[in-house]
Amino acid sequence: MQKYEEFISEILIPQERLQQRIKELGEEISRDFANESVLLICILRGGVMFLTDLMRQISIPTAIEFMAVSSYGVGRRSTSGDVRITLDLNTSIEDRNVILVEDIIDSGHTIHSVLEMLSVRRPKTLSICALLDKAERREVDVPVRYCGFTIPNKFVFGYGLDIDDYYRNLPFIGVVDLDKYQPEVKS
Ligand code: IMP
Ligand code: MG
Numbered sequence: 001m002q003k004y005e006e007f008i009s010e011i012l013i014p015q016e017r018l019q020q021r022i023k024e025l026g027e028e029i030s031r032d033f034a035n036e037s038v039l040l041i042c043i044l045r046g047g048v049m050f051l052t053d054l055m056r057q058i059s060i061p062t063a064i065e066f067m068a069v070s071s072y073g074v075g076r077r078s079t080s081g082d083v084r085i086t087l088d089l090n091t092s093i094e095d096r097n098v099i100l101v102e103d104i105i106d107s108g109h110t111i112h113s114v115l116e117m118l119s120v121r122r123p124k125t126l127s128i129c130a131l132l133d134k135a136e137r138r139e140v141d142v143p144v145r146y147c148g149f150t151i152p153n154k155f156v157f158g159y160g161l162d163i164d165d166y167y168r169n170l171p172f173i174g175v176v177d178l179d180k181y182q183p184e185v186k187s
Contacts, residue, residue: 002182004157004167009177012156013149018131018172019053021148025129026057028146029099037061038097040129043114044068044087045168046103049160050131050148054101065089071110083113098123099146103160104132107139115142132156132173 029038037060042051044066055062068087098118105111111128119126129146136153155178157163158170164183 001166001184004170004174007177007180007182008174009180010175011172012151012154012175013159013173015171018148018159022050022053022131023057025146025148026054026059029054029129030057030059033060033097035060036097037063038099039063039065039091039093040099040101041065041067041089041093041118042101043103043110046160046162047101047131049168050103051101054129063091065091067114069110069114071113083110085117093118093121093123095122095124097125098127100126100128102128102130104134104156105130105142105144106134106137108142109140112140112142131159132161 038058040051040055040062042048042064045068051064055064066087067085067089069083070086071083100111100114100118102111111130115126115128127145128142130144131148133144133147133150134153135150155163155176156173157167157176158172158174160168161173162168163176163181
C-alpha cells in the first residue's frame with residue numbers, strides 16, 4: 001500500500017485552516033439555533049472526523065446520530081440518484097432541528113436523496129452542513145446552509161475522505177495525483 005506522500009499533488013486545505021473554519025461553522029450554528037437544540041446526523045463514513053470536530057465547537061445542547069447510505073453508482077463517483085439507507089437512525093427526528101453533516105457534496109445526488117428520505121419524517125428544520133462543496137460538478141440542486149469550503153473539481157482525500165477506503169485519518173485535505181496513485185490489486 002502506498003504512503004500518501006507518493007501520490008499527493010498538493011495540500012489543498014491544511015489542518016489549521018480546517019479547524020479555524022469549523023470553529024466558525026460551530027459558532028454560526030450555535031447562533032442560528034440559540035435557545036434551541038440540534039441533532040447532528042453524520043453520514044458515515046466520510047463525515048466522521050468533521051462531526052467530532054464540529055460538535056466540539058457548538059455551544060447549544062447537541063445530540064448526534066449516524067446513518068449510512070450507499071449508491072449504486074460504480075467507481076469513485078455516485079452517478080445516479082439511486083441511493084439507499086444501509087444504516088438507519090435509532091431515533092425519531094420528528095419536530096427536531098436536524099443538521100446533516102457531510103464530508104463533501106459532489107453531484108449532489110447522495111445528499112439530495114437523504115434529504116428526501118428524512119423530510120417525510122417531519123423534522124422541525126432540516127439543513128445541510130458540508131465541509132466541502134465541489135460546486136461546479138453539481139447535477140441536482142441542494143440547499144447547503146453551512147459550507148466549509150468551495151473547492152475545485154479535483155479528487156481530494158484526508159480528513160474523513162477516502163481513496164478506496166484508506167487515508168481518511170489524515171488531518172488535512174490533499175489532492176490526489178491520479179498518475180501517481182496505484183490502486184491495490186485485489187486477488
Ligand atoms: P455525490 O452524490 O456525487 O454528491 O457524492 C458524494 C459522495 O461522493 C461523498 O459523500 C464522498 O463519499 C464521495 N466523493 C465525492 N468526491 C470525492 C472526493 O474528491 N474524494 C473522496 N470522496 C469523494
Ligand atoms: Mg466515500
